[in-house]
Amino acid sequence: GAVVSQHPSRVICKSGTSVKIECRSLDFQATTMFWYRQFPKQSLMLMATSNEGSKATYEQGVEKDKFLINHASLTLSTLTVTSAHPEDSSFYICSARRLAGGSGELFFGEGSRLTVL
Amino acid sequence: AQSVTQLGSHVSVSEGALVLLRCNYSSSVPPYLFWYVQYPNQGLQLLLKYTTGATLVKGINGFEAEFKKSETSFHLTKPSAHMSDAAEYFCAVSDGNQFYFGTGTSLTVIP
Numbered sequence: 001g002a003v004v005s006q007h008p009s010r011v012i013c014k015s016g017t018s019v020k021i022e023c024r025s026l027d028f029q030a031t032t033m034f035w036y037r038q039f040p041k042q043s044l045m046l047m048a049t050s051n052e053g054s055k056a057t058y059e060q061g062v063e064k065d066k067f068l069i070n071h072a073s074l075t076l077s078t079l080t081v082t083s084a085h086p087e088d089s090s091f092y093i094c095s096a097r098r099l100a101g102g103s104g105e106l107f108f109g110e111g112s113r114l115t116v117l
Numbered sequence: 118a119q120s121v122t123q124l125g126s127h128v129s130v131s132e133g134a135l136v137l138l139r140c141n142y143s144s145s146v147p148p149y150l151f152w153y154v155q156y157p158n159q160g161l162q163l164l165l166k167y168t169t170g171a172t173l174v175k176g177i178n179g180f181e182a183e184f185k186k187s188e189t190s191f192h193l194t195k196p197s198a199h200m201s202d203a204a205e206y207f208c209a210v211s212d213g214n215q216f217y218f219g220t221g222t223s224l225t226v227i228p
């Protein structure tokens with residue numbers, strides 16, 4: 001089946017530094033990838049839709065200058081948390097769809113737990 | 118507009134007992150429906166999905182769900198719970214573009 005890989009799975013950083021999380025579709029091309037944030041014991045909150053070769057579409061309330069998304073190729077999207085602060089600590093999950101639109105399901109990465117000290 | 122409601126944020130069942138996780142949806146178009154499972158510190162894994170055709174859908178690990186249009190429901194069931202079923206379960210609806218997730222149901226299996 002389709003596989004989406006996320007790296008790193010865990011990262012600890014100091015306040016004020018930037019952290020990059022990678023999301024790769026391993027066996028299919030994904031023109032669109034999605035980035036979610038999940039707080040403990042809560043559902044997924046869609047942060048942004050990452051479009052290959054164009055700017056990401058951010059959900060209301062998500063700071064685009066804080067959460068930089070780059071979708072440079074059909075198999076790779078990156079999320080950079082800039083000038084991270086403790087309140088950015090969370091579980092970040094990416095997903096991709098093999099088929100654009102229609103009934104295609106989302107395939108999820110393993111998630112990345114960010115802890116900002 | 119699409120939305121998903123999962124009744125019961127926590128469900129506990131005894132090992133071997135029936136599992137029933139409820140999901141109701143609202144959709145302005147014929148929906149695509151999904152159930153995902155999430156184990157601690159992991160991403161989401163697809164259990165099953167309904168697109169068209171047979172309304173009773175069988176998934177992995179013995180789970181199944183039935184699409185009931187008249188009730189706008191897509192409840193997840195498993196005849197006999199196993200300890201390894203303890204996890205967070207998310208119902209989702211898609212209109213073909215966006216996905217909308219429920220708030221999740223945490224399943225506890227009591228030995």
